[in-house]
Every structure is written in C-alpha cells, then in structure tokens.
Amino acid sequence: MAQSTLSKFFTAQERTKLQYTCKTDQLETVILQMKNKSNHLDNVQLNIAVMGDAGSGKSTFINAIRDLWSDDQGAAPTGNEETCLEPTRYPYRDLPNVQLWDLPGTNSFGFELNNYLKEVKFESFDFFIIVSQSRFRENDAEIAKKIQEQGKELYYIRSKIDNDAHSLKKQGVDLAGGWSTIRRDCISNFQSVGVTPPAIFLISSFEREEYDFPKLKTTLARDLPSIKSNVFSLSIPKMVREITEAKRSSLVKRVWFLAILSGAVGAAPVLVPSSKPMSMPVWSLFTTIGFTVTGWIYLRKQLGLSDTFLQSLANKITKPSSILKAESNHRLPKKIPPTVTNVLLGITMVTCMITGIKYSFRPVTLSVFGAVSSFAFTYKLLKDSLNDCLETVQRLVQSALNRD
C-alpha cells in the first residue's frame, strides 16, 4: 500500500509525462490531463477499511460480502478469540479494483485510539465501514469523527442484527419499531459528538438475504464512482506537490542565485571609494526590493501564472475565467502577506538606524551589512513567494477540476 498519491491514479508513464510537462512550463496541459483523468477513474483501486471493536463481526462481514463462509478457502479467519492482528487485504470480486481491508479491533494496541490509527495507517484508506455490535460505542464515534475530518466517507454497520431480532421477538416488540429505535439511537449518538450521521445498515452476516444486507451491496456499487471522485479531489494537493517537485527544486536554485546576486549588488558601494557611507543602507534596501520584485515576476512567469494563461484555461475547461482569476489573485501584492510587510519594515528600521548614526561605521562594515541583509531578505522573500506561487497552482488545479 505504500505508494505515492500520484501513482494511485496515474501509470508510471503518465507520471513521468506529467512531471516533464510541468517542468517545461506547460501548466495548462498538466491541468487538462488531470481533468481528463478525473473523468476516467474506473481503473483506480479503492481501499476500503473495515473497522470496529474486536469481535464486532468485521471478518464475518467481509466473508459475507464476498459470498464466502468462514471455512471456505480464502475466507478471513473468524471466531470468538481476537483473530486479526494486522491489516489484511481481501479482493472484492463483485466490484473490480475494490480491496477490503480487515483491520484489527479498534480496542487493540493498548486501547489508545491515536496509537491504533497510526499502527493501521489510517490515512492510507479511501473509504471506511465501521462495524458495531449490540450498541453504539464511543470508539466508533471518535473514528467517524476522524474520518470526516479527513474529508472521507463511511458507512456504519450495526452487525449481528439476527441476535437483536431474536431478543426483540422474545420481548414481544415489533421488529420494524425496533429497527427504527436502533437507527434513531445511532443518528443521535453521531450528532451528539458533532458527526454528520453516515448511511446506517442493520445487517446479519449469516442471513444475507435479510435486513439491510442486500441494500448495503447495491448502495456500495452505486456510490463507488462518487467515492472515487471524492478521493481524487482530496488527493489533488498531494498530487500537485509531486508533479511540481522537479520544477520547485529548479526554481529554488534560481532563488538562491537571485539572493546571492542581490547580496553582491548590495555590497557594491564598497567598490566606489567616493560613495557616502550613509547611502549604503539605502542602496541595500533598494537592491532587496528590486531583486525581490523581479524575482517574484520571474517565478510567476516560470509557473505560467499569467492572465492569458487563465483566460485560455478557462475557455478549455468551460469555466468563467473570473473564478480562476480569483484563485490566482488570492495573494497578489494588493494583499501583501504580513511576513513581507514585517520584513520590509525591519529593513527600513535598520536602514534608518544606521543612517541616523551616519559616519560612525567604516564603509567596509556597511558593505558587509549591505551584502548580508540584501542576501538574507531577498532569499526569504523569494522563497515565500515561491511557496505562495505553488499554493496558487494547487488552488488553480483544485478549482479547475471542481465540478460545479
């Protein structure tokens, strides 16, 4: 299961092509290829985690949905002893490219939920089925909360419902009324911990034609395309990071180059013996601003973030260009990030201070100050700008691929 996010959706050849296309400044092609992929997710493998307390009936459910009984070949081991100690994968032949993962009981690993989630690599699963028996568990609510925090989806299964049917009958309670009470109880328990109630199924893994078992199978088959589409959408930030990685490292080298150049030019007045020492900090300030602005324009150009690009992309994906422009302008100079203002303020203050005690430093000292400050500030500002530009690319891809 250890794979890059990109490799989940793209073949090795497609990945290399995407990374190369991005490196050669064709952001529009990258976005169009991703959009095309988002419409063809049939072959994408979906990893469904089946979770719940030990003994809740997870393995028996996995066997049931795969049309197997516990003693059939390839069936998951079941029993009253704790049987599953590490995640185990089972193919679900009814739905191609779906893998069911039988996870250890959520009360395993010393009952520490976060520890458990780390052990089972919780974040690597795409969809979740929580299996719970006889009553609502606190653990189930906590897990559902964590799933929804990740933006992922789940089903909630109330297992061993044949046992409940037996008890209800013995108590002379009408079954339909009993099921409504269980559902209401689950919904209010989810709501009480701030979880949007998921789809709830009351099933028996032994009586597979009864209760909600048939409905669960058809609902899963029906929901599969939208689950895949949601997983793709959630993966966009990571995929963009992986696609732009090579481009990012080459731009980081340019940032270093510009910062070193800025440092060298910031120190330049020492070469001019007649220059007044008081003019040096001012020179350094202007050098920093000059290089930063030039570098910022260069970075945006390198990443292809121009109005012409946005207009052309909007036409191709038939989306109003205003939406893409809003994403792109999110952090333009009219909305200068606080770090930039703080740093510029800092330079101005230092400059004024040094200018205030004019002639008290030797030109060489001032030149060293000019070189170091120009280098440091240009590097910091351009590195932040690069991160901003890459975030903009990420938002643009997300916005371009959103179906609305």
Ligand SMILES: Nc1nc2c(ncn2[C@@H]2O[C@H](COP(=O)(O)OP(=O)(O)OP(=O)(O)O)[C@@H](O)[C@H]2O)c(=O)[nH]1
């Ligand atoms: N009556 C009834 N018993 C069930 C049902 N599902 C599971 N069981 C029984 O519950 C016990 C535990 O089931 P498992 O499927 O092994 O439970 P598990 O959640 O996989 O347990 P661990 O792997 O230990 O975490 C077994 O004896 C099953 O036969 C069901 O739908 N109805």
Ligand SMILES: [Mg+2]
């Ligand atoms: Mg099991």
